[in-house]
Amino acid sequence: MDAQNILVCGIGGQGVVLAGKIISNAAYGKGFDVKTSEVHGMSQRGGSVSTHIRFGEKVFSPLIPGQSADIILSFDIYETLRYARDFADKKTLIISSNYGKIPLWASARENDGISIAEITGTLKINFDKLLTVNKKETAMALGNVRVANIILLGLLSKFTDIEEDFWLKAIQDSVPEKTKEINIKAFLIGRNEK
């Protein structure tokens, strides 16, 4: 089997690194050879962040080659655009938040604004499997808007051949004790959707 390539992206502080950790632990738990790589610049928050996760029988490069992601999971639609361009091809499954955030000073600098509808439209033309979702409200109902991205992770889990047990164990091993329950709930909502 070829290595499976999953790229998680977003902006600092959104849990990109955590999601990467859960995916890699689940794949590792199942017994795959795993390599991951975090790519981020010098900002703690607000900068563009990505994690590459590769697993299979034997993996060499810790970075995903261009246009070779099997799945892109994105927590910010602007970043989806950036990373899809570099790592997706027509067949890549793209699971993306349908919202994104750019500070006012940065967006006001550019006089040719860019709308989310425009981004989604263009992505749809170029990539066959695009899933844009907004799980903020579901997460809020669970009690913490921050687990919205774990719901997305649950959605992603359906498209891997890693069984549920490995996912649940990976979540338990990766999140703080007191948030275990809500994270697992959030994950299962995503996983059991439709």
Added chain:
Amino acid sequence: MQAKTFHTALLTGNEAIAAGAYKAGVRVATGYPGTPSSEILPYLARFNNAIVNWSINEKTALEIAIGASIGYKRSMFTTKHVGLNVASDPFMTLALTGVRGGIVIITADDPAMHSSQNEQDNRFYSKFAKVPMFEPSDSNECFKFTDEAFEVSESFDTPVIIRMTTRISHSKSVVHIEPVYLPNMNLNSENKNNSYLKEKIYIKDIEKFVMAPVYARKRHKIAIERLKKLQEFSNNSGINRIEYNSLDFGIITSGVSYQYVKEIAPFASVLKLSFSYPVPDLLIKEFVKRVKSVIIVEELEPFIQNEISSIGINLKGKEIFNRFGELTPDMVKEGLINAGFIKKYDNKSSGKLLSKGGLSELDNLLKKLPQRLPALCSGCPHTSIFYALKKLKVPVMGDIGCYTLGALPPLNAMDSCISMGLAFGAAQGLSLSNSSPKKIAGIMGDSTFFHSGITSLIDAKYNNACFTAIILDNSTTAMTGGQDHPGTGKNLSPGQVMSNKIDIKRVVEGIGIDEIYTIDPYDYNAVYKTLKKALSSKNLNVIITKRPCILYPVKIDLGKKFKILEGCNGCGLCMQTGCPSILNSGKFLDNNKPVPFIDSSCIGCSICKDICVFNFIEEIKS
């Protein structure tokens, strides 16, 4: 898929280094935080076995490691690439004295400068100092090589460099490791079977450790002799290995580049250099003799290439690959295509590369996408001072830390970032140049002040300099993830007493500077007034801003939220703070100015409220 018949763990390169050091029985480990090396010491501290501590700077850190080695203990010093410059003074001479307990130096380079001010290739330090070097290519090798490096250090009487890069330090991969070498607070005890751990009583040896000319001359010869023995090791120990495949195509490589080569060109024969200085001359000769066409794939400088050409073999390397930045699988592939190793359509994704430029609509949109520059956090206590400095339009000599972001838009209020601790020296120099009618400001954080700002502030006083020195005290080393420093009084190993906490103000007073202002950076009006006053006085003076970082050691949320009131005229002042919580609401005024909107990530610092002179920002009362 294999059943796990052996013990493994999924570790980052940095974690694996720490585990290897623990296995080797390291007793003293020191360092100064620096991306990408910062996670090694905290992980090692989790073993609860060695003395593991942050030092004030890299030079002191290495000196502590040297002392421990003189006392027969194994010691380790960790640093980012530029930190070895700071420690290079003891390092270059340590290369002459050699060691008693093994000394391993971890230097983590940052190709592509993800979080660094330069891209120096520290492999040259090994040649410069005549010190052997390991270059791991994944976490498993990090673990193995660290253990082995201590052996090499002691058997060859030399410090040893392990050269990491961001990609190795921050990537995770599977490590073959017994559970006893993973941190577990209750289980880890000393590795008693290591003989060098037996307590030895100190005896002096001035011919080895006093590098006065008479002894240093002798030691230099010994160091040169040592290189020959190390080269034998490099050739014969099996650490450098040849993987024969096609005898038409051969690649000599090291570090992470090895992984890209295996991924892209599994058919090629490979000479993998894991012990890359001194290079294994015999292995190289054998390899180029048996394989028809051989090239070198290495990141950054032509280090291996130069070494190989110095033994009379000229191979292509940097003619094909960049001398800057990180390599990626795609760049290696392009290079191998150019070298004729693979054909354009040979493997599955090369067709896709061709589509570059074909996705015009995507590319057009991407061009419009605002660049997401790194920014200070919402509520970062550094924000107000830069906003005020910008308004005052004074030259600002800056430094290295989160606050370097104050140089970027929209704050644009820092004019230099070159080396750790530069600010006060450069502020003195710039004021001597008489090129600015305005008084100069120098600015650095608390950790940087301890690292190397104290010396330049003393120099400023001594030499009667006149500028305003600003110390941003947020009680942590934030940029690298919130490490302790002398001003926090805490450290990694237990046993620290809070009375050892160093008070910045008392240090400044001790230097004899009388005009000192301590302010709360959340009080914007006070920040502005104080700055104005300090910058108009004709003295060397110091402003200390005091507020904890909002991320480290604990996340801070003041529990308040602010909002933009109806009537906002779109003047844009608040967005000039660069606070990431101030977004575009998507609404525009008649004059086309966007109306700001504060989202729920606001932590309630109130800086924007003070800055909005029209009073259109207000706390949300629930």
